[in-house]
Amino acid sequence: MNEVTEAMHGFAEWYGRQPIGVWSAPGRVNLIGEHTDYNDGFVFPFAIDQRTAVALGDRDDRVIRVASGFAPDAVEIHLEELAPDAISGWSAYPLGVAWALGELGADLEHVRGVDLYVASSVPVGAGLSSSAAIESAVALALDEHWGLGFDRPTLAKVGQLAENRVVGAPTGIMDQSASLLGEADGGVFLDCRSLDADVIPLGFTADGLSLLVIDTKVEHAHASGGYAARRASCEAGARAMGVESLRDVRHDDLGRAAELLDDETFRRVRHVVTEDQRVLDTVRTLREQGPGAIGPFLDASHVSMRDDFEISVPELDLAVATAQAHGAIGARMTGGGFGGSAIALMIDDLVPVVTREVLAAFAERGYREPSVFVVHPSQGARRDA
Structure with missing residues (x-):
């Protein structure tokens, strides 16, 4: 049973009637561009x-x-009682979206209530943005049902506001943008300052490539300290450099940054500045040479997250190193860090080999067995029924 059918069945069981519609939104993999979104940078x-x-x-x-x-x-x-401090637990995601719609200009005084039932196949805690998938599906459903007329970039802002203010996770707008703007075989190249988005053909299938996700099953929670601490370091670095955000720091400025900042803050800043450049390099290389040539940027991104931003964990490092050792074009951890998933780009024929070797490597270290699966670049949020 897929998630759309499950949502329809679940709704009928809970509420004793049929729903009037079903909407869905995808999780996302971040190909490259980690912790750049809240620094007004680039993501892909x-x-x-x-x-x-x-x-x-x-x-x-x-x-x-x-x-x-x-x-x-x-x-x-x-509806009158919707407020950030009145909502908690998993319901903060869908109910937070309803609140955020009102905050961004929707007239909720004249709408009727709704019954909602949520079903998902996006793994929770895997760094694949199960939260943005809920937010985006609910935002699209309520926008259409209530006749609000918001465009998709605005609905992405709705999801981000719900995540920041109601859930309490200080995330950027990348995840909701990917979920709402994604297209089959396309990556969403997003400028997080202007919110300009281009869908860039990835060409994985045409080139015989697969993107493997290795969910380490090490769970993380973005509302907790590590993510917030990294964001605070970035803001401190921007202040010390006299810029609005780290988007305005160039690679040539890193020498001055090293003199101005303590070692830890400097390394946080260096990750963001170099990661922004890696996003631009990846998009340019995709356009000019195709997906088989982007591996070095993925590999370098992981090193930067491991050593400069310090958001990797041993399980993620093992997943990346094992994939690289067995022929992956490139590999990196993906998502906010402190757990979650790694990704590895490889020719199709290597998928069973890398899968087997990763499972063996985790077993040998005594780590929990990871979940390993291929993902395909897919369509964004839509109405299904």
Whole structure:
């Protein structure tokens, strides 16, 4: 049963009637550009073929009720009571979106409540943005059902606002943008300052390449300290350099940064500055030479995250090194770090080899068995039924 069918069945079981529609949105893999988004930099994610679906039914009152297959109870709240401090737990994602729509200009005084049921095939805690998939599916569903008329870049802002203010995770806008703007075989090249987005053909299938995800099963939580501490370091570095954000620091400025900043802050800054350049280099190389030539940028990105930004963990390092040792074109950890997943780009024939070797390497170290699977660049959020 796929997530759309599961959402329809779950809705009928919970609410005793059929939904009037089902919307879905994908998780994402960030091909390159980590921790650059909240520094006004560049990112290059793509939507994947694991999705979250939201079934919606109308109500004749002003209550929003949400249920899902991954929580024992439904949560409900009156539209007038929606506020960041009134929402908690998993329901903060869908209910936070409803609140954020109002904050960004939707007139919620004249809309009726809804019943929602959420079903998902996006792995939670894997760094594949299961949270943005929920937010984007709910945002698209409510926008259409309530006739709000928001465009997709605005809906991405809605999801980010919900994540920042209601969930309490200080994330940038990359994940929601990938989920809402993604296209089949395309990566979303996003300028996080201007929010200009170009979909760049990836060409993996045409070149006989697969992107393997290695979910280490080391769970992370972005609302906790490591992510927030990295963001604070970046903001401190920008202040010391006298710029609005690290987007404005050039590679040539790193010598001055080394003199101005303590060692840790300097390394945080160096990661962001060099990672921005790697995104630009990856997009240029894709256009000029194709996906088989981007491996060195993926490899260098991982080294930078491991050594300068210090967000990798031994399991991620092992996954990357094992993939590289067995023929991957390039490999890196992906997502916010402190756990989650690594990605490896390789020719199709190597997928079973690398999968086998990664599983063996994790077993030999006594690590928890990872989940290893291929993802395909896929269409963004849509209405399914």
